[in-house]
Every structure is written in structure tokens, then in C-alpha cells.
Amino acid sequence: LVFYAVLWLVTTLNAFTLLRLVRTAPSARGWLAALTAVTIVVATGGAGYAAYLTGVGRDALGAVFAGGGIVEPIDGRYTVLLLGGDAGPDRLGLRPDSITLASIDASSGAVTLIGVPRNLYNAPIPPESPLYEAWPNGFDCGDDCLISYLYPWAEERPELYPTAAATGSSPGIEAMRDAVEGVTGLPVQFTVLIDMAGFEDLIDALGGVVIDVEEPITLGINGGPVVGEIAAGEQRMDGETALWYARSRYNLTDFDRMEHQRDVQEAMLRQLDPTTVLTRFESIADASSDLVRTDVPQSMIGVFTDLAVRGRELPLRRLELVPPTIDNVQPDYALARILVAEAVAPLPTPTPTP
Structure with missing residues (x-):
């Protein structure tokens, strides 16, 4: 998830530079910049937060639950x-x-x-x-x-x-x-x-x-x-x-x-x-x-x-x-x-x- 967040950030910024914002029409510059910012926040931020929750979950499971394999029921x-x-x-x-x-x-x-x-x-x-x-x-x-x-x-x-x-x-x-x-x-x-x-x-x-x-x-x-x-x-x-x-x-x-x-x-x-x-x-x-x-x-x-x-x-x-x-x-x-x-x-x- 961390790798995905970084990859999305780099890819989005790379796409933004390829747009060559200064050469686009002035009327399009604002919404292109805004779209890029929203994409970064939603995709990169979402993946980063998911990575954080995964770490929290891993730590919680390790702190609360024991090790061991699958246990079979007794008499169903x-x-x-x-x-x-x-x-x-x-x-x-x-x-x-x-x-x-x-x-x-x-x-x-x-x-x-x-x-x-x-x-x-x-x-x-x-x-x-x-x-x-x-x-x-x-x-x-x-x-x-x-x-x-x-x-x-x-x-x-x-x-x-x-x-x-x-x-x-x-x-x-x-x-x-x-x-x-x-x-x-x-x-x-x-x-x-x-x-x-x-x-x-x-x-x-x-x-x-x-x-x-x-x-x-x-x-x-x-x-x-x-x-x-x-x-x-x-x-x-x-x-x-x-x-x-x-x-x-x-x-x-x-x-x-x-x-x-x-x-x-x-x-x-x-x-x-x-x-x-x-x-x-x-x-x-x-x-x-x-x-x-x-x-x-x-x-x-x-x-x-x-x-x-x-x-x-x-x-x-x-x-x-x-x-x-x-x-x-x-x-x-x-x-x-x-x-x-x-x-x-x-x-x-x-x-x-x-």
C-alpha cells in the first residue's frame, strides 16, 4: 500500500508535468491543477491511510491474539x-x-x-x-x-x-x-x-x-x-x-x-x-x-x-x-x-x- 501510494504520487506528478501547464489555455489551468491535487489527495492519501490502518491492525492482532494454526471444533x-x-x-x-x-x-x-x-x-x-x-x-x-x-x-x-x-x-x-x-x-x-x-x-x-x-x-x-x-x-x-x-x-x-x-x-x-x-x-x-x-x-x-x-x-x-x-x-x-x-x-x- 505504501508502494502504491508513492507510485500514484510520482505517476500523477509526472502526468501533470507532461501537460506543460504553461502552454495550456488559461481557462484550463485552474481545473487541471485542481484535478491533479484532488487525484493526489484521494488516491495517494487513501492508500497511505489504508497502509496506516493495516499497520494498526497488524499491531493489534499481534498484541491481542495468540499464535497457532486452525483449530477444529469439538463435536461440531x-x-x-x-x-x-x-x-x-x-x-x-x-x-x-x-x-x-x-x-x-x-x-x-x-x-x-x-x-x-x-x-x-x-x-x-x-x-x-x-x-x-x-x-x-x-x-x-x-x-x-x-x-x-x-x-x-x-x-x-x-x-x-x-x-x-x-x-x-x-x-x-x-x-x-x-x-x-x-x-x-x-x-x-x-x-x-x-x-x-x-x-x-x-x-x-x-x-x-x-x-x-x-x-x-x-x-x-x-x-x-x-x-x-x-x-x-x-x-x-x-x-x-x-x-x-x-x-x-x-x-x-x-x-x-x-x-x-x-x-x-x-x-x-x-x-x-x-x-x-x-x-x-x-x-x-x-x-x-x-x-x-x-x-x-x-x-x-x-x-x-x-x-x-x-x-x-x-x-x-x-x-x-x-x-x-x-x-x-x-x-x-x-x-x-x-x-x-x-x-x-x-x-x-x-x-x-x-
């Missing part, structure tokens, strides 16, 4: 664990505040979002996990062993996952992967971690999201001051508002917040289109490079982009492993896995109308 589906971290300028350390397993049909792109409560007790650990020796009966130390606490526990023991950093992951992320596999019975192929600041910046980079709010949402923390309200109805939210919607605890339970987090995730899936990506590419890349961590290889970007385009047009299924169906303190994991298997089962093929 891809699985991506989405973790929303609670790190921020007013917090010490990080724990996953939002835990979602996205199961994606590798043929149709149909998506099932499985919500795992952050305050889930006694998460079962698969026998092949490095965590199993310490927790053979599950993560079972009571109030100090909510599933989200596995992240900092593993971060303090990096020897359990010595190769995590080299693959674009971390001990905490790998521990969450193992625990979610134990809870859902599904293999977790990929992980994505984004912190609160990253979430807010990414929503702003996308130009906001539109969410249909069922009931007014009071903004604040239980026991703290009210700082605002999100009115009922269809609302276009910027990053700060969307973050409040996903995290506000005022007169809400953790399970209400999970529903709101899923609303935001679905809105992003429905509203992120190629036009948005092209027109806001630089800001999206800037928001992602420093604040998103994933082990999805660059080679899978095309596969997931294609599936995302197809999945936007299909119904999105949501399963929340929450009370009263699944008690978070004394969970029935056998039932949870049955519900998960039903939720990710292929949609029935519609019967053609005669």
Missing part, C-alpha cells in the same frame, strides 16, 4: 470462555466478575451463552487438571472457595501452569478454564479476559450499544449512595452506562446482574457489524490491545468472523446456572451438565413449507 462446536475481570484503579488484584461460556455451532454460527455465577461453591475439578491434587473433592473450602476465587489462588501458584504465559494465558485463566469444564461438562477451547476499563473503552469504541431495559435500574452499590438511574425502554448506552448496567448492585442480586451482563453481550453480538469495524477500526484496536487477553490464535479470526456474521441472524440461547434451578451454595452439578447438554443441542431443522 467451538467453546470460548468469556471472563470479565474486576480489576480497576480502585481495586487490588483481579477476580472474574462475569463468567460466561459461549458455545458456537461450527456450521450455523448459532450461539449459546452459559452463565456461571461468580459465587458458585464447590466447583468440581477434572482429574486431569493440575488443580486436582489440591482439590480432589472440588474447590471446597467454604466461603473462601467461590469459583471466582480460583483465579487469584492459581495466580499465586504459577508452577501449576508453567506454560500458560507462553500460550497467551495465565495460571488464573487456566484455573477458571478447568473449573468451568468441571461445572458444565464441556471442553473449553479458548478464553478471553477483559477488565472493567477495557469493557468500557471497547463499548465506546463501538459507538455504544442499544439495550431494551425492562425496568428502571438504580445505579449504586447496596448500602452506598445512589448515583443515577437508567430509565426503562430502549437505551443507547456508552461504555460507562453499559458498565453500570452490567454491574450495578443496588437492590439487585448477583443473578440479576448476570442477566444484565448477558444483555450487553447479546447487544454486542447483534450490533457489531462490518461497517462499525471499518469506521471505528483504529479506536477498537486501541481499546483492545492493552485491555484484552486471549489465547484465540490469529488464524481463527476469519473463522470466528464468519460464524459471528451468521450467528447474528439466529436466535441466541441463554442458560443461567442460577437458583432456583441450580443452587449456588449446594449445586447439583449432574443437573447442571444435563441442562448444558440440552442448551447446546443443535436447533431442529425447520420443516420446509409445501
Whole structure:
């Protein structure tokens, strides 16, 4: 693209000199000079800007995505664990505040979002996990062993996952992967971690999201001051508002917040289109490079982009492993896995109308 920009500039200027402007009629000199200038600006400037965006994209892909080749789906589906971290300028350390397993049909792109409560007790650990020796009966130390606490526990023991950093992951992320596999019975192929600041910046980079709010949402923390309200109805939210919607605890339970987090995730899936990506590419890349961590290889970007385009047009299924169906303190994991298997089962093929 840089070569094309330079070539076009040289060619245009060469053509302009061949015109011998001083020998042309005075009435033609102005528009010939203007045409040449416009040609240089549009063609050379366009190619130069495209080269710049290509560099931004290359840098962003290298900073965010891991290396590796094409990964095949398992039983016809891809699985991506989405973790929303609670790190921020007013917090010490990080724990996953939002835990979602996205199961994606590798043929149709149909998506099932499985919500795992952050305050889930006694998460079962698969026998092949490095965590199993310490927790053979599950993560079972009571109030100090909510599933989200596995992240900092593993971060303090990096020897359990010595190769995590080299693959674009971390001990905490790998521990969450193992625990979610134990809870859902599904293999977790990929992980994505984004912190609160990253979430807010990414929503702003996308130009906001539109969410249909069922009931007014009071903004604040239980026991703290009210700082605002999100009115009922269809609302276009910027990053700060969307973050409040996903995290506000005022007169809400953790399970209400999970529903709101899923609303935001679905809105992003429905509203992120190629036009948005092209027109806001630089800001999206800037928001992602420093604040998103994933082990999805660059080679899978095309596969997931294609599936995302197809999945936007299909119904999105949501399963929340929450009370009263699944008690978070004394969970029935056998039932949870049955519900998960039903939720990710292929949609029935519609019967053609005669």
C-alpha cells in the first residue's frame, strides 16, 4: 500500500508535468491543477491511510491474539470462555466478575451463552487438571472457595501452569478454564479476559450499544449512595452506562446482574457489524490491545468472523446456572451438565413449507 501510494504520487506528478501547464489555455489551468491535487489527495492519501490502518491492525492482532494454526471444533462446536475481570484503579488484584461460556455451532454460527455465577461453591475439578491434587473433592473450602476465587489462588501458584504465559494465558485463566469444564461438562477451547476499563473503552469504541431495559435500574452499590438511574425502554448506552448496567448492585442480586451482563453481550453480538469495524477500526484496536487477553490464535479470526456474521441472524440461547434451578451454595452439578447438554443441542431443522 505504501508502494502504491508513492507510485500514484510520482505517476500523477509526472502526468501533470507532461501537460506543460504553461502552454495550456488559461481557462484550463485552474481545473487541471485542481484535478491533479484532488487525484493526489484521494488516491495517494487513501492508500497511505489504508497502509496506516493495516499497520494498526497488524499491531493489534499481534498484541491481542495468540499464535497457532486452525483449530477444529469439538463435536461440531467451538467453546470460548468469556471472563470479565474486576480489576480497576480502585481495586487490588483481579477476580472474574462475569463468567460466561459461549458455545458456537461450527456450521450455523448459532450461539449459546452459559452463565456461571461468580459465587458458585464447590466447583468440581477434572482429574486431569493440575488443580486436582489440591482439590480432589472440588474447590471446597467454604466461603473462601467461590469459583471466582480460583483465579487469584492459581495466580499465586504459577508452577501449576508453567506454560500458560507462553500460550497467551495465565495460571488464573487456566484455573477458571478447568473449573468451568468441571461445572458444565464441556471442553473449553479458548478464553478471553477483559477488565472493567477495557469493557468500557471497547463499548465506546463501538459507538455504544442499544439495550431494551425492562425496568428502571438504580445505579449504586447496596448500602452506598445512589448515583443515577437508567430509565426503562430502549437505551443507547456508552461504555460507562453499559458498565453500570452490567454491574450495578443496588437492590439487585448477583443473578440479576448476570442477566444484565448477558444483555450487553447479546447487544454486542447483534450490533457489531462490518461497517462499525471499518469506521471505528483504529479506536477498537486501541481499546483492545492493552485491555484484552486471549489465547484465540490469529488464524481463527476469519473463522470466528464468519460464524459471528451468521450467528447474528439466529436466535441466541441463554442458560443461567442460577437458583432456583441450580443452587449456588449446594449445586447439583449432574443437573447442571444435563441442562448444558440440552442448551447446546443443535436447533431442529425447520420443516420446509409445501
